[in-house]
Amino acid sequence: MPMSFRPKEGMPPGALPMLILRVLQSGSLHGYAIAQRIHVLSSEVLAVEEGLLYPTLQKMLVKGWVVADWGTSETNRKVRFYKLTPQGRAQLKAELAGYDRMTQAIQDVLRTA
Amino acid sequence: MGELWRRISYLFNRRRLDSELESDMEFHREMATRAGRNNFGNTLRMREQAREAWGWTWLDRLLQDIHYGARILARSPGFTVLAVLVLGIGIGVNVAAFSFFNMVALKPLPVRDPASLVRLERRSSDSYTSEMAYPSFAFYRDHARTLSAAMAILGVPPMQIDDDLQPTSASFVTPNYFTELGTPAAFGRLFTPALDDSPASQPSVVLSYELWQHRFSADPAIIGRTIRISKRPATVIGILPYDFASLGGQHPALWMPIAQQPYFIQGSKVLTDWNDSTLHMWGRLAPGISSKVAEQDLRALTDEIRKQHPNAVWDNEFIQSSPGGHLQIMQPRMYEAAVIVGVLTLLILAVSCANLGGLMLARAVAREREIGIRIAIGAGRSRILRQLFTESLMLASLGSAAGLALGCVTMRVLLSLPDTPQWVSAVPDWRILLFTAVLTFLAATFFGLAPALQIARQRQQKTIVRQILVAAQVAASCVLLIVAALLVRATQHLIYTDPGFGYEQLISIDSQLGRHGYSPEAARAYLQQMQTRLSSVPGITSVALVRLPPLGHTISNSTTQINGRTVTIYQNWVEPGFFTTMRIPLITGRDFMRGEKRAVIVSESFARQQWLGQNPLGKEIGEGAAKDTVVGVAGDAHINALNDDDAAEQYWSAQPDDMPGMVVIARASGEPGSFTPAIKSISQSLDPKTLPEIRQIKLLYRESVSHLELIATAVSAVGIVAVAMAGIGLIGLVAFTVSQRTKEIAIRIALGARPAAVLAAVLRQFSWPVLLGLIAGTVAAGFGSRLLRIVLYGVSNLDPIGYAAALIVLAAIVAIAALLPARRALRLDIARTLHYD
Numbered sequence: 045m046p047m048s049f050r051p052k053e054g055m056p057p058g059a060l061p062m063l064i065l066r067v068l069q070s071g072s073l074h075g076y077a078i079a080q081r082i083h084v085l086s087s088e089v090l091a092v093e094e095g096l097l098y099p100t101l102q103k104m105l106v107k108g109w110v111v112a113d114w115g116t117s118e119t120n121r122k123v124r125f126y127k128l129t130p131q132g133r134a135q136l137k138a139e140l141a142g143y144d145r146m147t148q149a150i151q152d153v154l155r156t157a
Numbered sequence: 158m159g160e161l162w163r164r165i166s167y168l169f170n171r172r173r174l175d176s177e178l179e180s181d182m183e184f185h186r187e188m189a190t191r192a193g194r195n196n197f198g199n200t201l202r203m204r205e206q207a208r209e210a211w212g213w214t215w216l217d218r219l220l221q222d223i224h225y226g227a228r229i230l231a232r233s234p235g236f237t238v239l240a241v242l243v244l245g246i247g248i249g250v251n252v253a254a255f256s257f258f259n260m261v262a263l264k265p266l267p268v269r270d271p272a273s274l275v276r277l278e279r280r281s282s283d284s285y286t287s288e289m290a291y292p293s294f295a296f297y298r299d300h301a302r303t304l305s306a307a308m309a310i311l312g313v314p315p316m317q318i319d320d321d322l323q324p325t326s327a328s329f330v331t332p333n334y335f336t337e338l339g340t341p342a343a344f345g346r347l348f349t350p351a352l353d354d355s356p357a358s359q360p361s362v363v364l365s366y367e368l369w370q371h372r373f374s375a376d377p378a379i380i381g382r383t384i385r386i387s388k389r390p391a392t393v394i395g396i397l398p399y400d401f402a403s404l405g406g407q408h409p410a411l412w413m414p415i416a417q418q419p420y421f422i423q424g425s426k427v428l429t430d431w432n433d434s435t436l437h438m439w440g441r442l443a444p445g446i447s448s449k450v451a452e453q454d455l456r457a458l459t460d461e462i463r464k465q466h467p468n469a470v471w472d473n474e475f476i477q478s479s480p481g482g483h484l485q486i487m488q489p490r491m492y493e494a495a496v497i498v499g500v501l502t503l504l505i506l507a508v509s510c511a512n513l514g515g516l517m518l519a520r521a522v523a524r525e526r527e528i529g530i531r532i533a534i535g536a537g538r539s540r541i542l543r544q545l546f547t548e549s550l551m552l553a554s555l556g557s558a559a560g561l562a563l564g565c566v567t568m569r570v571l572l573s574l575p576d577t578p579q580w581v582s583a584v585p586d587w588r589i590l591l592f593t594a595v596l597t598f599l600a601a602t603f604f605g606l607a608p609a610l611q612i613a614r615q616r617q618q619k620t621i622v623r624q625i626l627v628a629a630q631v632a633a634s635c636v637l638l639i640v641a642a643l644l645v646r647a648t649q650h651l652i653y654t655d656p657g658f659g660y661e662q663l664i665s666i667d668s669q670l671g672r673h674g675y676s677p678e679a680a681r682a683y684l685q686q687m688q689t690r691l692s693s694v695p696g697i698t699s700v701a702l703v704r705l706p707p708l709g710h711t712i713s714n715s716t717t718q719i720n721g722r723t724v725t726i727y728q729n730w731v732e733p734g735f736f737t738t739m740r741i742p743l744i745t746g747r748d749f750m751r752g753e754k755r756a757v758i759v760s761e762s763f764a765r766q767q768w769l770g771q772n773p774l775g776k777e778i779g780e781g782a783a784k785d786t787v788v789g790v791a792g793d794a795h796i797n798a799l800n801d802d803d804a805a806e807q808y809w810s811a812q813p814d815d816m817p818g819m820v821v822i823a824r825a826s827g828e829p830g831s832f833t834p835a836i837k838s839i840s841q842s843l844d845p846k847t848l849p850e851i852r853q854i855k856l857l858y859r860e861s862v863s864h865l866e867l868i869a870t871a872v873s874a875v876g877i878v879a880v881a882m883a884g885i886g887l888i889g890l891v892a893f894t895v896s897q898r899t900k901e902i903a904i905r906i907a908l909g910a911r912p913a914a915v916l917a918a919v920l921r922q923f924s925w926p927v928l929l930g931l932i933a934g935t936v937a938a939g940f941g942s943r944l945l946r947i948v949l950y951g952v953s954n955l956d957p958i959g960y961a962a963a964l965i966v967l968a969a970i971v972a973i974a975a976l977l978p979a980r981r982a983l984r985l986d987i988a989r990t991l992h993y994d
Contacts, residue, residue: 094186
């Protein structure tokens with residue numbers, strides 16, 4: 045995997061797809077909105093660079109977790125909106141469960157050690 | 158699965174998807190700029206990274222490389238054409254050899270379920286025959302539970318249709334032969350067990366397509382008509398298809414049911430005689446049964462036969478089962494031959510690859526600048542290496558295409574020879590294509606990798622790689638040339654050596670009395686008459702009887718150790734007068750007396766090896782009580798092993814029981830062919846049932862020699878091609894060295910170096926690789942040619958003349974190839990060279 049796929053801004057590896065899936069759960073968004081939403085929701089801690097966002101989105105398209113449809117942006121520009129597929133929902137569920145297990149485990153260690 | 162499909166659709170919609178991605182990212186920028194954040198990333202690069210998720214980057218790079226490679230190759234058409242030619246020859250020779258092997262041993266016959274067909278042959282620890290007696294066959298067929306079917310074919314000498322002058326090839330088969338192979342009739346019907354398994358059924362015959370075309374003008378009305386086969390009427394019931402594939406490559410023109418064999422060959426006891434091994438047996442393995450299991454089953458049956466008919470089975474006999482669904486049943490010896498041919502053809506490929514490697518190295522210099530620029534603007538080493546290897550692969554693919562064409566043409570020529578079954582085609586099948594693909598890759602690696610590594614490393618051109626290439630080329634062509642020389646010597650030996658008997662005026666007359674059920678007494682009477690009447694024919698000077706006539710259908714030999722050396726002994730059983738008729742000199746001792754027992758005449762070379770310096774007469778040979786006394790020594794005459802100089806002969810006097818199998822040989826003073834009518838009329842008047850096979854030994858001899866000549870010519874041609882390629886390669890390398898060192902040479906000349914010193918300076922770096930190559934090649938040939946013993950009759954595999962000839966030719970070519978371009982060094986325009994840059 046090329047260098048630029050490494051997480052920036054301290055984002056844990058593999059977290060971005062999960063975050064994208066999560067922000068898309070409530071409805072379809074275009075690429076910039078996805079980045080913005082993550083940025084805002086994380087209280088501006090997480091910044092999603094386009095060098096990371098678009099490769100990840102492409103991967104998710106290929107995996108069939110999301111589909112892209114043409115729509116119109118708030119600036120009245122023709123742009124693609126990404127939408128979760130049933131497969132993507134299932135993936136999100138699985139990732140969340142995995143993530144919960146992982147944080148729980150880490151918490152356990154931190155608390156008892 | 159869904160993901161794979163998406164990936165593939167991404168591949169086909171790349172252009173659209175890429176522009177969509179671009180628009181996405183453009184929008185992202187717009188929005189980011191609006192939000193007051195400036196992003197200075199490389200859009201192109203980021204898009205490329207995003208595209209990598211589709212998983213087709215490798216394809217893009219490959220296409221790029223191919224595009225670039227094609228431009229490079231097109232820019233130097235001279236080099237490309239030369240390289241493709243050189244590779245085409247190297248690969249083509251291999252493809253042709255493999256195609257032949259494929260046709261013979263790999264391609265399944267186009268019959269029903271070829272994989273379950275097995276060839277069943279009699280074997281024991283010291284004996285081997287591919288023929289079996291009919292009663293044994295029937296016993297196996299009826300009792301073997303591991304075989305779902307057993308088929309047999311009985312080849313017989315050519316038979317006569319109506320009053321034809323030319324005899325026609327013929328075979329008898331079991332009635333299930335065609336049904337088991339799933340052969341449909343082109344016209345009429347073929348044999349079936351229901352209709353043709355009884356001697357009482359109507360005599361019938363099936364014709365080959367070719368015979369029907371040529372002899373019967375493709376007349377469909379021939380079905381149901383009666384023709385005479387060796388004077389016996391039979392109904393034509395069907396025509397075989399045009400592309401009929403028979404077992405074991407046997408394609409006679411006339412096919413008759415084996416149950417009617419005694420009808421066609423009157424008096425024959427083939428169907429009842431346990432000791433008359435004449436037919437070829439095939440089986441079809443029952444479902445789920447392996448060849449080994451079947452062998453076990455048959456071994457038990459062999460033991461059963463031994464109990465009932467002790468004489469019909471050898472000690473330790475067993476039935477060997479080998480895959481039968483190919484054109485040729487491969488014997489271990491044939492695999493050996495295949496390995497020899499394979500090694501030789503791979504050597505040719507090695508020469509062409511080494512040659513091309515040299516050319517590529519020379520080109521590497523010219524490309525140093527180009528590659529340097531590419532590295533300077535950021536191309537990685539591995540990327541450059543991949544690019545260069547892609548180029549090599551492209552060259553190799555072009556060469557392979559040429560080689561495939563060459564192989565195809567060779568096969569087509571080969572298939573145009575008579576006796577090739579019609580179903581065999583020259584069109585390459587998947588095995589040949591796979592073989593070519595593997596060869597392409599190997600060749601590309603071999604000739605492309607060293608130069609590619611060197612270029613990608615941007616190292617100074619090292620002479621050592623060049624030297625290794627030269628040594629490899631010289632060594633490989635050395636082996637090829639030596640092998641060619643040995644084969645030429647063997648052929649010459651055969652052609653110019655007296656075979657030891659006067660073959661020019663000989664006729665052999667085989668009445669096959671045994672096949673007609675003659676008793677020994679009746680046969681004696683018949684042969685006596687035949688001899689007397691022949692002798693009275695004007696022009697026939699001498700007549701005798703022999704069991705195994707010269708260049709006959711069967712030979713008998715055994716091997717024995719004499720003073721630690723393995724000697725092949727050819728046995729024969731003769732009547733008095735044989736040696737005179739054959740013009741084989743009796744060196745010492747006497748001829749046989751008729752029916753003499755316990756007496757043997759040995760050949761000169763046998764006597765010399767066995768009792769060097771002693772008088773062989775009166776010596777005893779043989780084991781146990783059955784010792785034979787030597788009564789005479791005859792000159793060496795390899796009548797049934799023309800090309801085996803190491804053969805020795807032993808003759809015994811024919812016994813009364815041998816008579817039904819004896820063959821008449823006659824010496825004629827005129828043209829031997831002109832006696833055929835007289836011989837035919839004699840045999841007709843003696844017994845109209847018999848139709849003797851009359852053969853002129855002269856023609857058989859010429860045929861056998863021409864085969865060897867053909868082989869030697871082919872190998873020599875291949876050897877010369879290899880040497881020529883090596884020569885061209887060397888010319889290229891030396892020319893390159895000269896051009897590389899122009900300045901140094903000019904300085905040397907300017908400083909007063911003599912021409913010889915200049916040449917030495919240029920050629921010094923090639924002298925030891927050439928020498929090393931010559932030595933390595935000679936040593937390799939010395940060891941490798943031991944394998945060639947089977948074809949090198951009469952010539953030692955270390956034959957000094959053959960080696961000397963090969964080495965001299967090679968050295969001369971190498972010298973010319975080196976000196977031609979090196980001379981250029983002497984004609985340099987010194988002033989201009991030194992003024993230049």
